[in-house]
Amino acid sequence: MxxxxxxxxxxxxxxxxxxxxxxxxxxxxxxxxxxxxxxRTPKAGTVLMLPKENFIEIQSQTINFKGQLIGATIWFDSQIALKIMDANQAKQQVFLTRQAIPEADWRLLCRTTLQAK
CATH class of the missing domain: 1.10.287 (Helix Hairpins)
Known part of the structure; x- marks a missing residue:
């Protein structure tokens, strides 16, 4: 771009x-x-996080990502762009909005992404 x-x-x-x-x-x-x-932005679904291993799994009707969290960018405290590397070493990017996640889970996700850097 x-x-x-x-x-x-x-x-x-x-x-x-x-x-x-x-x-x-x-x-x-x-x-x-x-x-x-x-x-790449799921409307609804499930997010599974293991903060100690930096593992994340995102399942929705349109996407299914799981793998090691290798990096993230927080956009204006309203959206997170997650960079995930799966078991085949393929890198994928997914976006999550703050409104789609409960507040406590949003804070945990932000802490996990900051530690992944």
Missing amino acids: VLFSCLTFILFLLFPALWWLVAIVFAVAGYCSWQTVLS
């Missing part, structure tokens, strides 16, 4: 008359990114 943004900026500098084309391409890329985030 960063490469695409830099390329868009360079094209905008080289061809300022085509600002409308750059705006359309940038809007389409943003929409595609947003759909990717929505597809």
Whole structure:
């Protein structure tokens, strides 16, 4: 996404008359990114955490992730982007919102993700 943004900026500098084309391409890329985030954000499900082993399992109707928690990013105390490595060493990313988790579990998840770094 960063490469695409830099390329868009360079094209905008080289061809300022085509600002409308750059705006359309940038809007389409943003929409595609947003759909990717929505597809990786479960609406309801179960989260199993083992904080001592940094193990997490997330099950919902749309996704099923389980594995070692290797990193996380907390976005404005309302969303967490979890990076999970499964048994096959494949890395996956899932997003959890604060409204989807009870408050005590949200705090435990934040502490666990901060320790995973």
